[in-house]
Amino acid sequence: MSMERELLLLGLLQQQDMHGYQLHEFIERYMQSCVDLKKSTAYYLLDKLAKEGLILSSEEREGNRPPRQVYKLTPAGQAHFLNLLRQNLATHLPARFPGDIGLAFADSLPLPEIHALLQTRRSALAEALAAAEQTPPHTGSLQLLIEHQIAHLQSELAWLDGVIDRLGHTKPG
Amino acid sequence: MSMERELLLLGLLQQQDMHGYQLHEFIERYMQSCVDLKKSTAYYLLDKLAKEGLILSSEEREGNRPPRQVYKLTPAGQAHFLNLLRQNLATHLPARFPGDIGLAFADSLPLPEIHALLQTRRSALAEALAAAEQTPPHTGSLQLLIEHQIAHLQSELAWLDGVIDRLGHTKPG
DNA sequence: TTTTCCATGTAACTCGTTACATGATTTC
DNA sequence: GAAATCATGTAACGAGTTACATGGAAAA
Numbered sequence: 001m002s003m004e005r006e007l008l009l010l011g012l013l014q015q016q017d018m019h020g021y022q023l024h025e026f027i028e029r030y031m032q033s034c035v036d037l038k039k040s041t042a043y044y045l046l047d048k049l050a051k052e053g054l055i056l057s058s059e060e061r062e063g064n065r066p067p068r069q070v071y072k073l074t075p076a077g078q079a080h081f082l083n084l085l086r087q088n089l090a091t092h093l094p095a096r097f098p099g100d101i102g103l104a105f106a107d108s109l110p111l112p113e114i115h116a117l118l119q120t121r122r123s124a125l126a127e128a129l130a131a132a133e134q135t136p137p138h139t140g141s142l143q144l145l146i147e148h149q150i151a152h153l154q155s156e157l158a159w160l161d162g163v164i165d166r167l168g169h170t171k172p173g
Numbered sequence: 174m175s176m177e178r179e180l181l182l183l184g185l186l187q188q189q190d191m192h193g194y195q196l197h198e199f200i201e202r203y204m205q206s207c208v209d210l211k212k213s214t215a216y217y218l219l220d221k222l223a224k225e226g227l228i229l230s231s232e233e234r235e236g237n238r239p240p241r242q243v244y245k246l247t248p249a250g251q252a253h254f255l256n257l258l259r260q261n262l263a264t265h266l267p268a269r270f271p272g273d274i275g276l277a278f279a280d281s282l283p284l285p286e287i288h289a290l291l292q293t294r295r296s297a298l299a300e301a302l303a304a305a306e307q308t309p310p311h312t313g314s315l316q317l318l319i320e321h322q323i324a325h326l327q328s329e330l331a332w333l334d335g336v337i338d339r340l341g342h343t344k345p346g
Numbered sequence: 347t348t349t350t351c352c353a354t355g356t357a358a359c360t361c362g363t364t365a366c367a368t369g370a371t372t373t374c
Numbered sequence: 375g376a377a378a379t380c381a382t383g384t385a386a387c388g389a390g391t392t393a394c395a396t397g398g399a400a401a402a
Binding site (some may be wrong): 031098106142 | 175177180181184187188193204206207208209236239254255257259260261262264265266267268269270271272273274275276277278279280281282286287290291293294295297298301313314315317318320321324325328331332336
């Protein structure tokens with residue numbers, strides 16, 4: 001499993017014991033900006049971490065709800081978490097921009113069409129930025145992620161505007 | 174196959190007929206900022222595109238070199254390419270930041286250590302930026318990708334500096 | 347009463363990577 | 375003569391997704 005997903009699950013469990021459903025819900029709600037983790041994948045990974053001895057599960061039940069597997073870090077898990085964390089903090093992972101591929105081939109379309117298409121992209125981007133800016137403030141480190149997202153989207157928007165601006169006065173190749 | 178990889182291969186072949194080795198080399202050299210495509214994967218995908226009738230292969234040989242499969246777009250491939258291109262240009266694909274996961278859990282380490290680790294990350298980031306800035310200018314649209322990369326890395330660096338700055342005067346939670 | 351929520355999981359599948367195999371050819 | 379380059383491919387593997395199955399409880 002990728003080091004990010006591993007770090008994510010161990011990190012959340014290090015803050016608080018949780019069951020799979022709960023973990024997935026939290027990630028979807030508050031961390032969709034940095035990870036995308038499907039429900040089945042979450043369960044699968046928790047199983048795996050348990051088999052590796054990094055977390056322990058214990059069955060709990062509350063009222064008449066379905067029983068849940070609550071996970072907690074083992075000492076080995078805690079140590080592993082800290083190592084992953086150090087590695088993650090010390091590393092810069094370059095981001096990829098799949099949207100650039102289209103730009104690389106934009107010459108294949110007539111200028112007015114490129115312009116219209118990029119305007120559509122711009123709208124989507126601006127909307128994402130507005131959504132991020134309206135996110136209510138969060139506690140501690142989660143707030144950091146939101147601010148990062150905003151800073152990034154602002155930079156993207158400025159860049160895209162520059163591209164659109166220059167579209168008009170390009171010499172045909 | 175993901176729409177980006179498909180667009181990438183069709184787009185390159187639309188500009189010029191090429192064989193697998195050549196395609197892979199070009200991508201590695203000039204487009205590593207937006208895609209990572211392994212050699213075997215390139216061959217595999219070309220096969221697949223051929224089976225789908227989007228490209229045609231013909232064997233060529235030059236001197237005593239090993240024979241090569243040179244690919245060219247079919248009319249269907251050309252049409253498909255244009256559709257993918259339109260879709261790509263009109264869409265904003267949100268970027269993910271796996272480096273944020275570590276930040277979300279940074280409270281688990283003592284402040285001086287976080288500081289040191291983030292300084293290491295900063296160095297790597299600054300180096301990537303310097304490398305991007307020293308890239309010799311390219312023709313047409315490829316230049317766009319480089320400029321995007323630079324703008325993005327500058328924004329990332331500014332943000333990271335802000336984070337490091339604020340590290341000192343955080344109240345312990 | 348139908349839908350949504352809680353809670354977990356399995357089986358089949360796709361995508362992509364790794365590692366390996368081949369073999370001639372040019373460069374050191 | 376050894377290493378790197380050109381050129382293609384296969385087989386095995388791994389990670390992750392999709393679609394599905396289950397079943398009670400709460401909400402509409």
